[in-house]
Amino acid sequence: MIHFSSKLNNSTPSIFSIMSEMAREYNAINLGQGFPNFDCSLQLKQLVAKYLNKGMNQYCPMPGLFNLRNNIAQKITTLYKVEYNPESEITITAGATQALFTAITAFVNPGDEVIVFEPAYDSYIPSIKFAGAKPVPICLKAPDYNIDWNNFADQINEKTRMVIINTPQNPIGTIMANSDMSILAKILANKNIILLSDEVYEHLIYDDQKHHSALSYPSLRDKTIAVYSFGKTFHNTGWKIGYCVANKKLMNEFRNIHQWNVYCVNSFLQYALAEYMQDEESYTNLNSFYQEKRDYFNNLMKGSALNIIPAQGTYFQLLDYSQISNLNDLEFANWLCQKHGVASIPLSPFYTNGSNDKVVRLCFAKTKKTLEAAAAKLAAIKK
Ligand SMILES: Cc1ncc(COP(=O)(O)O)c(C=O)c1O
Structure with missing residues (x-):
């Protein structure tokens, strides 16, 4: 037995x-x-077939195909007016879920506390518990789900290791305004706390509103790990491919774990995505x-x-x-x-x-x- x-x-x-x-x-x-009940783009599927048939079927570099990382870096510069080095600051992951799990595992230790806004995407809390840490939920309430930043500041103590945000937010469909992000940046300034920013819905934002990425706030730069999902952007959630962006110091440690739990993500999809995303209209x-x-x-x-x-x-x-x-x-x-x-x-x-x-x-x-x-x-x- x-x-x-x-x-x-x-x-x-x-x-x-x-x-x-x-x-x-x-x-x-x-x-x-x-997830969508309609198919992803025919052109993207044809690109996948092209690279599959071309024999792009072996391991690619551990952080991901350079061309794909390079295109992501350019996209980040265009959209969020900030430069991230594709060589050392961007890693392709097996979906955003793996990026989230790897980031939490890399930086959170037993006894630490991690602040999470609830209702929260359901992988956060099990990942925090798996790391032996304590989730500290902050409850947001209907109908507007506004964040009480004074309450947030009160939850921070010397054990707080990480804060997880998600904008636009699953399951409630809200977004963080520039004012929210600025207050957050102010509260976290000079604190040894990592910000894990789940931005998988960065392109799904309505009524002429704007996505305020944590990457675009200079004072958050040294502490932010942001995660993204091609599955959400290109209607192919089953492909489980995404990426993680962080400054070099954080990314080094992220890759330390990434190389042992995934090593690298499937290669032919990366070739196809690299080519497809060159057309900005795709997102x-x-x-x-x-x-x-x-x-x-x-x-x-x-x-x-x-x-x-x-x-x-x-x-x-x-x-x-x-x-x-x-x-x-x-x-x-x-x-x-x-x-x-x-x-x-x-x-x-x-x-x-x-x-x-x-x-x-x-x-x-x-x-x-x-x-x-x-x-x-x-x-x-x-x-
Ligand atoms: C907020 C949020 N984060 C992460 C993910 C996971 O993304 P992926 O399918 O790329 O792992 C999802 C999927 O539903 C999500 O809603």
Whole structure:
């Protein structure tokens, strides 16, 4: 009989598996899944085939293909007006999740504290616990999810090793304003605290608002590790490829861990992405592409008893059901799926304290046909 102790006690199946399973069982329209139900670009797939057939099938350099890193560096300079050295300050990762896990593992030690804003993307807290550290959640509340920066400053002490931010934010679809980022920079100034900035939705931001990358704040430069995901930008989440950006000192340590848990990421995708992203429109048009979907769906929902809180960024937005039901969000999501055929994601599993604001998350990265079918079902629900 083999005995072992789990490093992540009490890990339960994720809410995504639970809701996707339920969607299948009840044949529901799945707006819970956080990924597009349409394909990525044909041109990008052809580039992948080209490099696969050309034989780009062996290991590439540990930090990733230089051309890809170089193109990323140029993109960062164009968008965020800051220079990062592709040789020493950018690393290609197996999706943003690996970048997040590697960064936390590299810099966080047992006994440290890591501040996380909740509701939080679900990989942060297990990664912090895996590193033997203590997550310190700061609870953001509906409907506006504003950050109380005085409360944030009060949570910092000599054990605080890292702060994780996510803008635009999954699951709530909010963004950090320039004023938020400036206050954050001020609070962290002269503190030995790393800022892990999850910016995977950098290009999904609406209503002419701007993404304020942590990379563009000079006083944050020595402490920021920023992570990105090609999967979110190019509609191919299954490829699991992303990248991490940090100054040389932090990146050296990041690569120290990266080389032992991945070494390098698959090579032919890197060749294809390097060529594809040379066309800036491959990512600069994303805002209007997704804003059109958001607006299309929200127009269909006008007059419904269910209230949409429109997304400022990401491809998620919240459905406020407080007008029609007293159920908690888990019960409501079950009811919505089983009785009305639309799968959503409740928000309470994204909070350590199970906070329940009578909202569920919907993903609008879906075809018009899917959005129409879901809106028809949702709009039919009466008070
Ligand atoms: C906020 C956030 N960070 C990171 C990730 C993971 O990205 P990837 O699929 O590139 O690992 C996701 C995926 O849903 C996400 O929503």
